[in-house]
Amino acid sequence: VCVCPAASSSSESGPVEVQMCQSILPMHANHQGELGAGQLLKWMDTTACLAAERHAGMACVTASMDDIQFEETVRVGQVINIKARVNRAFNTSMEVGIYVTVQDVLSGVTKRVCVAFSTFVAKPTGTHKVSLKPLDIQGSVGEMLEYSLASERRRLRLYNEQAFKNLMKDYNNLQDKKPVAPVVSTELTRVESIELVLPPHANHHGNTFGGQIMAWMENVATVAASRLCGCYPSLGAVDMFRFRGPSSVGDRLVFKAMVNNAFQTSVEVGVRVEAYNCEEWNEGTPRHINSASMIYYIPGRDTEKQTFPEVTYTTLDGERRFIGSIVRKRIRMHAELTCVLQVGVYVHEEADKLSLKVEMKVKTTACYAFSLLADLRLRPQWDQNYLSCEEVEKADEEETIYHIKCTTVNGSKSRDFVVLLSKRQPCKNGDPYVIALRSVTVATVPPEENSIRSEVKCAGFLVHEIGYSTCKVSYYNQVTSGVLPYVEGNIAGWSKSMEETAMSCITFLEQDLLTTQF
Numbered sequence: 001v002c003v004c005p006a007a008s009s010s011s012e013s014g015p016v017e018v019q020m021c022q023s024i025l026p027m028h029a030n031h032q033g034e035l036g037a038g039q040l041l042k043w044m045d046t047t048a049c050l051a052a053e054r055h056a057g058m059a060c061v062t063a064s065m066d067d068i069q070f071e072e073t074v075r076v077g078q079v080i081n082i083k084a085r086v087n088r089a090f091n092t093s094m095e096v097g098i099y100v101t102v103q104d105v106l107s108g109v110t111k112r113v114c115v116a117f118s119t120f121v122a123k124p125t126g127t128h129k130v131s132l133k134p135l136d137i138q139g140s141v142g143e144m145l146e147y148s149l150a151s152e153r154r155r156l157r158l159y160n161e162q163a164f165k166n167l168m169k170d171y172n173n174l175q176d177k178k179p180v181a182p183v184v185s186t187e188l189t190r191v192e193s194i195e196l197v198l199p200p201h202a203n204h205h206g207n208t209f210g211g212q213i214m215a216w217m218e219n220v221a222t223v224a225a226s227r228l229c230g231c232y233p234s235l236g237a238v239d240m241f242r243f244r245g246p247s248s249v250g251d252r253l254v255f256k257a258m259v260n261n262a263f264q265t266s267v268e269v270g271v272r273v274e275a276y277n278c279e280e281w282n283e284g285t286p287r288h289i290n291s292a293s294m295i296y297y298i299p300g301r302d303t304e305k306q307t308f309p310e311v312t313y314t315t316l317d318g319e320r321r322f323i324g325s326i327v328r329k330r331i332r333m334h335a336e337l338t339c340v341l342q343v344g345v346y347v348h349e350e351a352d353k354l355s356l357k358v359e360m361k362v363k364t365t366a367c368y369a370f371s372l373l374a375d376l377r378l379r380p381q382w383d384q385n386y387l388s389c390e391e392v393e394k395a396d397e398e399e400t401i402y403h404i405k406c407t408t409v410n411g412s413k414s415r416d417f418v419v420l421l422s423k424r425q426p427c428k429n430g431d432p433y434v435i436a437l438r439s440v441t442v443a444t445v446p447p448e449e450n451s452i453r454s455e456v457k458c459a460g461f462l463v464h465e466i467g468y469s470t471c472k473v474s475y476y477n478q479v480t481s482g483v484l485p486y487v488e489g490n491i492a493g494w495s496k497s498m499e500e501t502a503m504s505c506i507t508f509l510e511q512d513l514l515t516t517q518f
């Protein structure tokens with residue numbers, strides 16, 4: 001690994017924003033005078049790439065662009081503004097946040113079109129991967145928040161791919177759920193199109209421009225969707241674009257699209273891109289460089305949402321796509337559910353410290369949540385990592401020592417903790433209720449042979465009142481080696497255990513209130 005040039009000259013750098021402003025002309029629009037999503041994706045990719053290159057101080061390539069929801073239609077005569085900023089540099093990759101707004105020139109009203117996140121990688125020199133300099137996070141609160149969230153989004157990016165593979169395994173028996181006639185075969189929507197990559201399609205490094213590839217993909221996907229509904233569908237969202245490998249001037253790019261599945265008011269189209277250079281073209285050996293799925297709907301008012309005809313598959317490939325679309329929908333709905341239920345898991349790194357924060361919105365009073373959380377003996381009821389928790393000593397009304405026994409992880413010995421819990425009521429209106437936990441040593445509970453005595457350095461809850469019978473519970477934990485086995489799945493992105501524990505905590509705090517009320 002070599003270090004990027006700008007990194008060697010200064011140790012850290014703050015986020016730099018790059019902006020692009022475009023007037024929408026007829027040449028950018030479709031036959032209905034609306035800005036094509038493909039054109040917008042091109043501009044977004046260019047702006048983001050320039051922000052990434054400004055941070056890296058060298059050429060960068062797009063590795064992926066996360067799911068995007070388009071919230072507003074942009075029309076000829078309006079002006080769009082695209083802002084891109086590096087949120088965080090990891091090792092060889094960095095996340096760039098892209099914020100798009102549209103302004104109506106006549107009324108002056110500005111609306112949000114979409115927010116997107118792309119991952120860029122500093123272009124490797126030969127076989128050497130390039131390490132990026134870290135981002136200076138001493139910026140505004142917003143920048144610091146994005147810096148922390150970037151790490152969480154990266155975890156989800158990697159998690160979703162694995163979650164998709166796991167869920168696909170569960171769906172092998174979907175054969176029974178195949179719809180019954182009359183339905184349309186997805187085969188009837190197949191579209192294939194070829195493009196020869198010419199210099200105007202390539203970026204300043206000779207690679208086919210990522211935004212251009214996305215625009216071509218959107219083009220074939222729209223044709224496939226319109227074959228099903230017999231009208232002009234609108235692109236509502238895209239699932240992650242992943243640039244698996246490069247292509248360059250002279251390559252032939254073959255785009256294959258077909259409807260994967262139709263839901264009630266939306267349809268999912270899958271697009272696959274294969275690249276051939278001259279030799280590969282003659283030998284018929286393509287490179288798979290990109291795949292994405294796009295969600296279309298038929299425009300109209302919310303009250304009169306139009307439905308798509310039901311579809312079925314007639315080939316094995318069609319079956320794989322059909323099932324895949326159900327799995328992706330499930331993942332999207334899970335993400336939406338998590339959002340609705342207001343559970344957020346954040347990972348924060350600072351110097352050599354790694355801290356976790358889990359935020360939960362709970363429909364109960366802050367005082368009630370505080371009283372349940374401050375009695376640690378109740379925690380085994382909602383935290384599956386707790387086997388038991390006993391009170392060892394009550395120093396006074398506000399300080400209690402507990403002995404916690406936890407489950408085994410990855411076949412190792414079980415762990416136990418002896419902690420001091422301190423609780424404080426708010427001093428004045430607006431202050432939170434505080435519950436703090438840290439390890440202590442007491443002679444009456446010596447370490448046991450069959451258990452690893454582990455440490456809680458700094459953990460606890462803050463409970464804020466946020467309205468009538470609603471509160472926000474924030475759980476904090478500075479991760480020690482003793483706590484790591486219980487949270488590493490979440491940090492690495494292969495489990496959602498913290499989200500599940502948070503959901504269980506919410507249920508506990510809300511249900512208990514009901515049983516005591518009635």
Ligand SMILES: CCCC(=O)SCCNC(=O)CCNC(=O)[C@H](O)C(C)(C)COP(=O)(O)OP(=O)(O)OC[C@H]1O[C@@H](n2cnc3c(N)ncnc32)[C@H](O)[C@@H]1OP(=O)(O)O
Nearest residue numbers: 049061062063064090091092093119203209210244245246
């Ligand atoms: C002017 C606009 C810019 C453009 O248009 S560029 C043209 C379009 N893009 C391309 O042609 C890129 C094609 N893809 C590639 O060359 C490679 O796949 C690419 C991106 C260099 C990655 O190479 P790999 O060998 O897979 O490298 P790697 O596994 O060591 O990963 C390197 C870092 O990238 C990250 N990464 C790879 N795939 C990702 C993805 N889908 N989403 C998010 N992050 C991803 C990976 O986590 C790693 O990051 P880090 O080093 O841990 O910070």
